[in-house]
Amino acid sequence: MNPVIELQDVCRTYRIGDNTVQALRGVSLSVEQGEFIAIMGASGSGKSSMLHILGLLDSPDSGQYRILGKNVDTLSEDERAGVRNSLAGFVFQQFHLLRRMNVLDNVRLPHIYSGMKGDFRRDAEERLRLVGLEHRISHTPGQLSGGEQQRVAIARALVRNPLVIFADEPTGNLDTKNSYEIMMLLRGLNEQGKTIIMVTHEPDIAAYAGRVITMRDGLIVSDERKEGPRYAEALREELPSVLRSADKDIIWGTGRISGFIFQAVQSILANKVRSLLSVLGILVGVASVIAMISLGEGAKAAMQEQLKSMGSNLLSVRGGSAKIRGSALGAGAVTRFTMKDVEAIAELRSLVKRTSGVINGSGQAVYANRNWSTNIEGVGYEYGFIRSAIPSAGRWFTPEEVRRREKVAIIGVTLVKELFGSSNPIGKTIKINRINFTVIGIAPAKGFSGPRDEDDLVMIPVTTAMYRVLGKDYLSGIFVEAARPEQMEEVKSVISELIRKRHRLHGEDDSFNIRDMTEMQKMLSSTTETMSMLLGSIAAISLLVGGIGIMNIMLVSVTERTREIGLRKAIGARNDDIMLQFLVESVGMTLIGGLFGIATGIGVSLMLSFVAGWAVKTSLFSVVLATLFSVVTGLFFGLWPARKAANLKPVDALRYE
Numbered sequence: 001m002n003p004v005i006e007l008q009d010v011c012r013t014y015r016i017g018d019n020t021v022q023a024l025r026g027v028s029l030s031v032e033q034g035e036f037i038a039i040m041g042a043s044g045s046g047k048s049s050m051l052h053i054l055g056l057l058d059s060p061d062s063g064q065y066r067i068l069g070k071n072v073d074t075l076s077e078d079e080r081a082g083v084r085n086s087l088a089g090f091v092f093q094q095f096h097l098l099r100r101m102n103v104l105d106n107v108r109l110p111h112i113y114s115g116m117k118g119d120f121r122r123d124a125e126e127r128l129r130l131v132g133l134e135h136r137i138s139h140t141p142g143q144l145s146g147g148e149q150q151r152v153a154i155a156r157a158l159v160r161n162p163l164v165i166f167a168d169e170p171t172g173n174l175d176t177k178n179s180y181e182i183m184m185l186l187r188g189l190n191e192q193g194k195t196i197i198m199v200t201h202e203p204d205i206a207a208y209a210g211r212v213i214t215m216r217d218g219l220i221v222s223d224e225r226k227e228g229p230r231y232a233e234a235l236r237e238e239l240p241s242v243l244r245s246a247d248k249d250i251i252w253g254t255g256r257i258s259g260f261i262f263q264a265v266q267s268i269l270a271n272k273v274r275s276l277l278s279v280l281g282i283l284v285g286v287a288s289v290i291a292m293i294s295l296g297e298g299a300k301a302a303m304q305e306q307l308k309s310m311g312s313n314l315l316s317v318r319g320g321s322a323k324i325r326g327s328a329l330g331a332g333a334v335t336r337f338t339m340k341d342v343e344a345i346a347e348l349r350s351l352v353k354r355t356s357g358v359i360n361g362s363g364q365a366v367y368a369n370r371n372w373s374t375n376i377e378g379v380g381y382e383y384g385f386i387r388s389a390i391p392s393a394g395r396w397f398t399p400e401e402v403r404r405r406e407k408v409a410i411i412g413v414t415l416v417k418e419l420f421g422s423s424n425p426i427g428k429t430i431k432i433n434r435i436n437f438t439v440i441g442i443a444p445a446k447g448f449s450g451p452r453d454e455d456d457l458v459m460i461p462v463t464t465a466m467y468r469v470l471g472k473d474y475l476s477g478i479f480v481e482a483a484r485p486e487q488m489e490e491v492k493s494v495i496s497e498l499i500r501k502r503h504r505l506h507g508e509d510d511s512f513n514i515r516d517m518t519e520m521q522k523m524l525s526s527t528t529e530t531m532s533m534l535l536g537s538i539a540a541i542s543l544l545v546g547g548i549g550i551m552n553i554m555l556v557s558v559t560e561r562t563r564e565i566g567l568r569k570a571i572g573a574r575n576d577d578i579m580l581q582f583l584v585e586s587v588g589m590t591l592i593g594g595l596f597g598i599a600t601g602i603g604v605s606l607m608l609s610f611v612a613g614w615a616v617k618t619s620l621f622s623v624v625l626a627t628l629f630s631v632v633t634g635l636f637f638g639l640w641p642a643r644k645a646a647n648l649k650p651v652d653a654l655r656y657e
């Protein structure tokens with residue numbers, strides 16, 4: 001029959017700086033299934049080094065190690081983890097129980113890495129009954145005595161029904177009574193056929209074993225066999241089924257991920273204050289992203305609203321060239337529009353929704369003993385609708401008033417203030433260039449456009465302005481509102497053609513020009529975009545800072561839990577498992593931060609809109625973006641700590657103080 005374990009000329013040398021320690025100098029050993037071996041020797045003789053190699057926690061520098069006839073050198077990292085998970089059970093002097101978890105979860109922990117589905121509660125309970133601790137299932141390790149903790153560790157070592165139990169000084173931290181109980185347990189297991197390899201330096205402990213191997217200075221110096229192997233357990237000769245559990249695909253197919261999520265929640269809760277603080281960083285970052293985007297979008301929407309009130313379908317037809325040519329064009333070359341042109345344009349019913357001639361000038365407005373020089377705007381009936389100039393106080397002109405050149409006026413708020421102070425101007429008579437006008441309304445306030453006060457004006461019917469006030473028979477320009485925005489270009493060319501025909505214009509140089517508002521719109525939207533980008537980058541910086549906070553906490557967490565990582569590797573966690581566990585934890589934290597951040601961000605936005613009256617607009621897009629961002633932050637900043645954890649060597653991690 002093949003030996004379970006075979007060492008041949010195994011050497012292990014540790015290097016610390018320039019010093020080398022030869023812990024094993026050529027050890028050969030053959031173990032059969034069912035044996036109970038005690039490895040004895042003075043401290044530093046290489047017992048633990050050998051046990052670590054046997055348990056695949058460490059690899060030899062030279063020599064061969066065969067397990068069930070298979071050379072372990074040929075195994076990949078993941079396959080070795082698979083072997084540790086299903087063929088080896090470890091019991092350590094320091095117990096290495098995870099303190100956050102209760103007894104039951106500690107015992108069934110190896111199952112997470114087994115690649116099998118299920119909760120394995122029954123398995124764990126059965127093993128706990130075996131070690132006499134079934135009544136302590138929901139206790140945490142801290143609530144147990146040393147002897148009880150070691151019994152839990154033995155139950156954990158047994159849960160995967162391993163081929164060999166490796167025990168390194170299992171009674172080293174226990175008193176005589178507890179040592180005795182543990183040894184009786186191990187002995188009982190051996191009597192049922194379990195192979196046990198145990199390190200001890202106490203002869204009375206070694207006396208429980210059937211075979212005692214003594215080491216000195218990295219060599220086996222004696223090997224005494226009192227009892228042969230026990231054959232109660234069915235003999236195992238195959239390795240392949242074990243190796244299959246190390247298959248990469250298995251990771252997604254089983255409960256591993258949900259196990260990791262559960263553990264991540266546990267460990268986040270275990271350090272509540274710390275987790276809260278690092279989550280807070282992400283929360284602030286995401287909240288500011290949401291609030292900033294809401295603000296940016298709100299500003300954009302407000303601007304668009306404003307543009308719409310200006311008339312996005314608006315065309316302005318003016319005399320003079322679009323190309324600025326100084327005095328190259330004489331005054332006579334400028335096209336002078338008349339009311340007839342306005343009527344002709346209004347005839348284009350399918351293309352033109354509204355049109356109005358306008359004439360600008362300036363004059364003196366007088367009321368009682370006050371006078372003020374102001375802008376005079378002669379406008380048509382439809383102008384009020386085209387430019388949103390309908391008064392909120394008073395009324396707009398009627399078409400009749402425009403046709404009959406009546407002396408009615410709508411005055412801007414600046415003029416109201418200058419002429420009337422706080423009294424009501426509607427119905428009063430004012431003089432404009434010494435002609436009496438009745439005030440019928442107050443124009444909606446528009447504020448300043450550049451240095452120009454848009455509210456310092458008096459609007460009167462365009463006909464009145466031309467023939468009675470300004471004494472001109474031509475217009476300054478014509479406003480046209482196109483029926484549909486997508487027809488702007490067509491409307492432009494049709495109107496252009498119409499004007500050429502009516503004014504008998506030929507040649508390249510138009511003596512008039514037609515402009516639309518798209519230029520204006522472009523300028524405004526680029527302004528809001530710049531603002532959005534600025535706000536966005538502030539938010540991104542705060543998210544970056546939050547992410548660095550997460551990375552920092554994860555690094556601390558990895559360092560703090562080095563021994564836990566070592567233990568997990570010892571019970572069969574592969575590098576991917578460890579990495580995933582830490583990634584799930586960091587993404588968990590950033591995601592929690594992200595979700596609360598979204599809520600906070602929306603709250604802040606609403607507050608800004610209520611309290612400060614700012615325009616805000618929270619979009620689903622920004623919520624999705626923020627969620628995505630927080631996940632990516634978790635992945636990005638968790639990756640390095642997680643890799644650091646995953647790449648730890650099992651022995652080094654276990655020894656970490």
Ligand code: ADP
Pocket residue numbers: 014015016021022023041042043044045046047048049050
């Ligand atoms: P034992 O378990 O018999 O007390 P070990 O196998 O732990 O002995 O150690 C054997 C020798 O190797 C000792 O001299 C020890 O100092 C050294 N040694 C063990 N592990 C390491 C390590 N990780 N780095 C450096 N030296 C080590």
Ligand code: MG
Pocket residue numbers: 047048049
């Ligand atoms: Mg030791």
